[in-house]
Amino acid sequence: MFSFLSPDIALYTLSFLPLPDVVKLYALSRNVFRFLTENEATIYHQLAIIHRFVTPGIALEDAVESERAVGGLLDGVTTWKELCRRWGTLQHRWSGHGPLLEGGYCPYKSDVREFRLDEQERTILAIEETSPTPTMCVRAIESGKQIWSLPTVTRLEVSGSFLLLWRDRGGIEIWKRAKDAVHASKLNESPLRIPSPLAATSEQLKLSPFTVDDTHRPSDFRGYYLPHGFLPSFTGQHFRITHFRAPLLAVVDGEAPRTIQLYDVEQGTLLRRFDLDAIVRDNTQGLRPQDSVLFDIDLSETHLCACLDSALVVVSLQATDISGLSSSSDASAKIPAMVYIDGDHSAIARHRAYQLSKDGVSSMAGSEGAVVQTGESLSTVKVWGSDAMEGHSVVPPGAAEALPGDEWRRAAGFISARFSPDGQHIIAGTVFSVLYLLPDFIRILDGTALADSVVQKLNLGEPVRDLYWGVHKFKEPGDTFILDLNPRYYSDPHDSTASLSAAKVFRLRDITVYRSMRLRRTGLWFVSNVTEMHRNVRKRAEEQEQTWMNGSQTDGLENAPLDVQDRGKFVSVCFVDFGDPVLGNPL
Structure with a gap:
């Protein structure tokens, strides 16, 4: 050749x-x-x-x-x-080939309410159910060792250099990664000052983990955050809906349930208010805004998506020129937007959608059973994708029956929507079990394609409660499915199509996600019961007549640390990791 x-x-x-x-x-x-x-x-x-x-x-x-x-x-x-x-x-x-790790962290002495990952710092920020109030603890991802903690935290978000905290004061505290916020003189003071609408408060500054005069401040700033600002709520209660993609923060206050306020937390400025009633009215004919309830918000680098129960509203941030606007900007000014409304009744939409089926999916060979590895900080089981991932195929939709319109709800029932990581596609879930894919949605926004010719639907059989690009969880707790919308993405360098009809679908057999699911490149993380996960693996291995081996000094659950074996409900930070086991523990 x-x-x-x-x-x-x-x-x-x-x-x-x-x-x-x-x-x-x-x-x-x-x-x-x-x-x-x-x-x-x-x-x-x-x-x-x-x-x-x-x-x-x-x-x-x-x-x-x-x-x-x-x-x-x-x-x-x-x-x-x-x-x-x-x-x-x-x-x-x-794709279900080769080994993967399923496990969780042992150091937590109290159940974990929720958590986030700081990928750059390689830390886990988790809210633990301590008494009398929950505590946020920052731990090293490789060992589980605690670095720093802060009391009375009920919710948190992490994006870029910033940490958002919901505490007991009705607003949102904004903290910044210490190594990014440190200046030559005033370590413990926020750069946001009055008259900024996001100026830090004196109470927040008192909680700073160290000050400029502290001789015992850490030499390594890993895992520490310093106060940066505070966003007060108009009502004194927590904001109804928020979404954070640093530096942009979108919030909805209880007093204005269909108005989205967009802030720049880095600069401490209000960029724009989006009146959803006006946007929907200006860009549609048939939908009555007063009948719609806002359930979710998402942000990409270039667009904002508002998920109403009856419609998906997408606005270009570039077209609205948010960088040049101030807090006095006219929220009622006409804003071009894509407003997607499914014309089908919910029952007909389920019939016309693609369906999931376990028929026709070939089994994947190569299993070597399960290997338990339990230590002081991590308790893991090495399993094989062919055993732990149940394959499903996507089959064409059936013919929809003629159903009386008055007997079926018109709204699609959207409850969650997310942009893809590259910002090119949108995926949305409904309470009626239908998953919607809008590939290359900009074609709809700029008028070069009709929504009906672009949108694809998949009937998953269960309401979609939590939705993350690529991984979808049903019920609370419930099944978790992995959807590969383009199996040829890497094998065919010239294929960039995202499609439900060609998707590979896998259900994770061993895990029960309680809440707080997060994606990394190498796997997915969530809050679950570590003990239950081990037992699920062992039960499945026995049913599949697979081996159950000990790969460490402990012997599975029987000789695992007390935190694992003695607690009937050991709720902790758990994970399914697809990293290369040849390299050792990828965490």
């Missing part, structure tokens, strides 16, 4: 092949093996770009460093070949 091609042409040709096909070429002949080995750096750099593992122009060292801030998948990588292997292995694991 390569004997009659110049090296440049041969390398160019290889750039069009999927990664698995290039790996197979090593066994073709000695000459091919030699050519591939001598040009590995160039070949795998091209493959990393064409398969979307990295962006063009980025150096290997920069790619490794940028990934370290969001999960550490590439820690220790020194070649482009190894980078491609890590990424390829991870995608293989997400």
Whole structure:
């Protein structure tokens, strides 16, 4: 193959092949093996770009460093070949092939209410059910060791450099990562001052973990946050709905349930108010705004999505020019928007949607049973995707029956909506079990496509309560499904289509998610019962006639730490991790 091609042409040709096909070429002949080995750096750099593992122009060292801030998948990588292997292995694991880790943290002495991850700091921020009031504790992700704590915290959010805290004062406290907020002189003071509407309060400043004069302040700022600002509520009660994507914070106050206020927490300014009643009225004919209830908000870098029970409203942040607006900006000014309303009744929508079926899904071979690894801080079980992930297929919709309109609710029943990580697609869930996908929704927003020709629906059989891009949870607690909307994304470098009809769907057999699910590149994290998870794995292994092995000094649940074996309901931070076990514990 390569004997009659110049090296440049041969390398160019290889750039069009999927990664698995290039790996197979090593066994073709000695000459091919030699050519591939001598040009590995160039070949795998091209493959990393064409398969979307990295962006063009980025150096290997920069790619490794940028990934370290969001999960550490590439820690220790020194070649482009190894980078491609890590990424390829991870995608293989997400599809149910090979081993994965299921487990949870042991150090928590009280049940965990909710948590967030700071990927850059590699810390877990969790609210623990301590007495008399809940406490937020910051712990190292690799060991569970506590770094810092703050009392009387009922809710938290983390994005970028910022931490939002809901405490007992009705508003939202804004804290900033210490290493990003530290200045030469005043460590304990917020940069936001009056007249900023988000100026920090004196009570908040008193809670700072250290001051400039403190001789015992930590030399390493990891895990610490300093006061930055405070957003008061008009009513004195907590905001009804919020969504945070640093530096933008969207909030809905109880006094104005269909008005979204958009703040820049970095600068401490109110950018704009969005009157949903006016936006819907200006961009539709048939929907009456007073009949709609706002359930959810999401933000991408360029758009805002408001999830009403009867419609999805998408506004371009660029078109509204929020950067040049002030708190006195006219919220009633006409704003162009996409307002999606499903014309089908809820029952007809379920019939016309794609359906889930376990029929026709081939089994995945390669299982080696379950291996328990329990220590002082982590309790994990290594299982195989073929055992722990139940495959489903997506089948075409059936014919919808003619149903009397008066007997069925008109509203779609939307309760949650999320942008994809790249901001190109929207996925929304309903109380009537239908999952909506709006691929490349900008086509609808700019008028180049009709919504009915773009929107896809999948009947999941259960109301969609919690919705995260790629992972969807039903009931409380309930089943968790992983949806791969483009299984050919990495194998076919030229395929960027997101589609429900071609999706791969897996149900996680062993886990019961209680709340607070979060996604990382290498897996998903959630609040659950660690003891129950171990028992589920063991029961499933016995039913599947798989082995149950001990891979550490403890012997499964019977000899696990007291925190695991003695507590009937050990609610903690848990995870399913698809990282490469060859590299050791990927956490």
